[in-house]
Each structure stands twice: as structure tokens, then as C-alpha cells.
Amino acid sequence: MHEIIYFNSPGLAESSRLCLELSGISWKDTTVDNEEYIKLKNDNVLPYDLLPIIKTSQGIIAESAALLRYTGALAGLEPEDLFMRAKVDEILDVMRGWWESFTPTFYIEDMDEKINARKNLFEEGEKLDVGMKILSSLYEDSDSGWLANTEFMSIADIKLFTDVFMLFSGQFDGLDKSIILKYPILLKFHNKMSNVPEIKLYYSDKIRSNEHWVYSPNSFDN
Numbered sequence: 001m002h003e004i005i006y007f008n009s010p011g012l013a014e015s016s017r018l019c020l021e022l023s024g025i026s027w028k029d030t031t032v033d034n035e036e037y038i039k040l041k042n043d044n045v046l047p048y049d050l051l052p053i054i055k056t057s058q059g060i061i062a063e064s065a066a067l068l069r070y071t072g073a074l075a076g077l078e079p080e081d082l083f084m085r086a087k088v089d090e091i092l093d094v095m096r097g098w099w100e101s102f103t104p105t106f107y108i109e110d111m112d113e114k115i116n117a118r119k120n121l122f123e124e125g126e127k128l129d130v131g132m133k134i135l136s137s138l139y140e141d142s143d144s145g146w147l148a149n150t151e152f153m154s155i156a157d158i159k160l161f162t163d164v165f166m167l168f169s170g171q172f173d174g175l176d177k178s179i180i181l182k183y184p185i186l187l188k189f190h191n192k193m194s195n196v197p198e199i200k201l202y203y204s205d206k207i208r209s210n211e212h213w214v215y216s217p218n219s220f221d222n
Helices: 014-023 034-042 064-074 082-099 103-107 111-120 127-141 155-166 184-194 197-203
Strands: 002-006 027-031 053-056 059-062
Touching: 002 014, 002 064, 014 027, 014 064, 014 155, 014 197, 053 064, 059 064, 064 082, 064 155, 082 127, 082 155, 103 111, 127 155, 127 184, 155 184, 184 197
Parallel strands: 002 027
Antiparallel strands: 002 053, 053 059
């Protein structure tokens, strides 16, 4: 059995959790608090002292990008064609670059300054506004209806669904669902993903969560 270990929030593990669910294999979702995380760290369970990790029969895998590619392969969400796989990875890599502009806001101590810094990232022409528009164009221009123009859903679609909409769950000061309403094409993507039967079923028992509500159909309806 595969066991993924992370905090209760979606965070860096949600894309891999969803891939494991879609894989159909037996898996366990173990959530920890900060005290339990420190114990794992002190017990040398974590290869790089960070979560998430996945325990497998062959050993432990760490780092969220590696977890996503591994779980995506288990779920059949990695294209067999090497060119198409590279196009999927291309999107993942550019998305990671956009998130790097968000990370520094966690270290801003003044709350008003933190909120303004986050909101400014979505102002016209700013880093995450540009990112949302690029993702919108990729989806709108896709012949297949999937983000990387793959024949079937890929880990690029999973990553967009889990990570982008998580930003507007209310857990990040300064960001709320009014921001994502500026990107109607992404809302169409959300509607498609959240209504995939396996995804809809998986999140049906998580709608009471403070963060997971964003993955349910009609989450961002006015």
C-alpha cells in the first residue's frame, strides 16, 4: 500500500493525493500536525526534513514534484509520447516559477503589507495575473479539451485544478474567490474537472473542510 504523509491542508500534497485516488490502487492518506511532523523529522524518517512524502514497498519518495510525477504515472496521467510528456512538464515547470513569486509573501510580518502584496500579484500585468491568463489561453486553445492538449487528462490538469483554486479557498490572507472570478475560462476548467465522476466522488465527503470546498462543483458560483 502507498501511504502519503502531509498536513491536513491541500498544500503540496493535494495533486498527489488526487492522482493516487484516480489510480485505483490501495493508498492511505496520513495527516499530521506540527508536533508529529517534528517527530518524523527527529526520527530521520524524512529524507530532506520536509513533507510531503510517500511510503512505498520500495522505500520513501520525497519532494512534491517527484511525488506528482510518480503518482501521475500510477494513475496513467503521464503521456507515453515523449514530446507530449515534455509539454506537460513544460507547463508544470512554468507554473512552479509563478508560485515562487507568491512564496515571499509568507515572510511579510505586517498583515496589511502581506495582503497588499498578494493582491498586487493579481493586478493587471502582474506575475500571477499573467499566469492565470496564460493558463486560460492554453485551455481555450486546446483541441483536446485538456491543458497540454493531451489525448486524456494529464498531471498538468491535476496541478492546475488542485493548486490554482486552492489559492482562493480563504486560507491565504488577502486572497478570496472574487479574484478567480476575473478568469472565466479557468472557471470553465474548474467545472469540467470538478464534475469528473471520480473527482466529484472523492471530494464529496470533504466539502465541510475549510480548504477542500474549492474542489466541489459550483464552488465559485455567485
